[in-house]
Amino acid sequence: MDKLLRNKKAIAVFMAPGLILFTVILFVPICQSVYYSFCEYKAITPPEFIGLENYKTLFKDKTFWIAIKNSLFFLVFSCVTQLIMGLLLAGLLTNIDKGRNLFKNIIYLPCVLSSAALGLLWMFIFSPQFGINKLIETLGVPNYSVDGPLWLMDTNGFIVLPMWVIAFVSLWQYVGQSMMLYMAQISGISKELYEASYIDGCTKAKTFRFITLPLIRPMVATAMSLNAIGSLKFFDMVYNMTEGGPNHMTEVLATHLYQQGFKYTKYGYASAIGVVLLVMCLLVTAFINKVVKTEQYEM
C-alpha cells in the first residue's frame, strides 16, 4: 500500500491540473502585475520599464488618497461593527431556542445574494424620490423627501455620508457571515464549562466575558481576516451604488483600479494600485493573526 501511495506518476496525475492552473492563472499574473506596475503600459503599446514613476504619480494622485482613506475606513468600520454585531447576534441566538434557525437563516440570507443586485436595491432605497425619505414623509414629516439628507449625493465631512451608507449596507449584507462563524464556535464550547461557572455564581454577562470570549478568540481572528480582506476587495456595491461618485468622493481602491485600468486603459498605473492593494491585504492578515490569534484552548 505504501508503494501505491508513493507512486510518483499517480502524484503527478492528481496534483498537476490544480497546480498548473493555479500557477498559470494566479501566480504568474501576480508576478506580471508587479512587473507592470514598474512599466509605462497603455493598451496598445507594449510595456516599457520606467522604474518607480507609476508609484510617484500614484502618491501625488488625489483620488488615490481618497480611495485609500475610504478603503481604510471600510476596513476599520467593517472589522469593528462586524465583530460587535456578529458577537451580539451570535450571543443572542445561542441563548434562545424558538425561532433560532429562522432568525439565523434570515440574517444570513443576504450573504448569498449578489452584492451587485443588493447594491442597486439599496440605491433605490436611499434615492430621494421614493426611498426612505419618502417613507418618512409618508409617516408624517412634511416635505422630508425634499429636505431630508441626500444619502448618496452628500459630499461634506471627512468621511462623506455616502460612504457611511455603503458601509452600513455592507454590514447589513455580511454580518450574517460573522454571526454564523461565531455561532459555530460558541456551540462547540462544552456545556460543563457553563454549568461550572453558574455554580460558581457567575452572571450571564460574566460567563460571556470570561468563558465565551476567550474561547472564541481564534475564530475572531478568522472572521476578522475574512472581513478585512473582503472590505479591501470591496467593489460590487460601491460600483453599483455610486460608481465612485459624486466627484470621486466614494472611490475605493478596487473601483479606482477598475477606472484607471479599464476606462482609461492605464494598465501600468492600475497595476501599481493592484500591488498596493495586495500589500495591504497581506499586511492586514498578518497583523490580525499576530494580534488576535492566541493559543488554542482545549474545549
Place this chain on the structure above:
Amino acid sequence: MKKLSISKIIIYLFLIIMAIIYVAPLLWVLMVSFKENAEIYTSPFGLPKAPTFENFKFAWTAGKLGIATLNSFIVCVITLIFSMIIGSMAAFGIARLRWKLARLSLTYFLLGMMIPVHCVLIPLFTRFAKVGLTNSLIGLIIPYLTFSLPITIFIMVGFFESMPNELIESACIDGATIYEIFFKVCLPLGKTGLFVTGLMTFVGNWNELLFAMVFISDDLKKTLPVSLSKFVGPYNTNYTQMFAAIIIAIIPTIVVYCAFSNQIVDGLTAGAVKG
C-alpha cells in the same frame, strides 16, 4: 423567573426588528416590481393596484436578463463540475498520497484565499485578449475555476484526512489501483463535502461582477450581475422594470438558499473553523 422572561422579550423584540430590517427591503422591491411605473410616485409603499407581469417580461427579453441567466448558468455549472474534479483530486493528493511537498502545496493553494483577484485582472485580461479568450464564456470559466480551487481543496482535504485508513488498505488488498481507490472509494464517501463546496462555488461565481464586467463586452455573452448593472443604471427611468430585474437576479439564489440553507451554513463553517 420573571426577570428572565423580560430579558427574553427584549431579545425577541430586537431579533424581530432585525428580521424586519432584513426582509422589508426585499419585500418592497418585490411589491414595486408588480406595479405600473406611474404608481411608484403616487404610492411607493402600498400594495400594487393592478399587479402586472409586464415588467418582468420586459427585463427578461429587452433587458437581456434571460440570456444572461442562461450564460450565468452555463458558466457556473461548468466551473462547478471542473472545480469539483480538479479540486478534489488535488485534495486527495495532499491528504492521502505520501510525498514530501504535500503540506507546502496546500499552503500554496491556501495563499490564493488571501490574494485579491483585482491584482491579476490586468495581466490576465491582456493575455486572454491576445489568445482570443475575452468575450467568450471559456475565458470566464478558467479564472472562476482557478479562484474556486482554494476553498474546494481546503474543505476536501479535511474530508479526506478524516477518512479511516482501513478503507484504503482494504481496497488496496483487493487489488484496486490508486485511481479506483479515489473514484470508487474516497470520492463517493466525500459526497457531503463535495456538495457543500459545490454550493459555495456556485453561489460565489453566480454573483461575481468584476471579472465578468472586464472580460465580456458582447451583450449576448454577459452574465447576470453584469447585465443587471447595465440595465439598472442612471439612464433608465422606468423604475418598476429595474425592480423586476433585481428580483430576477436574486430569485435563483434565494430558491437555492431556501432549499439548501443548512448545507450552505455547514460549508461556510467547515471552511473557516479550521483556518
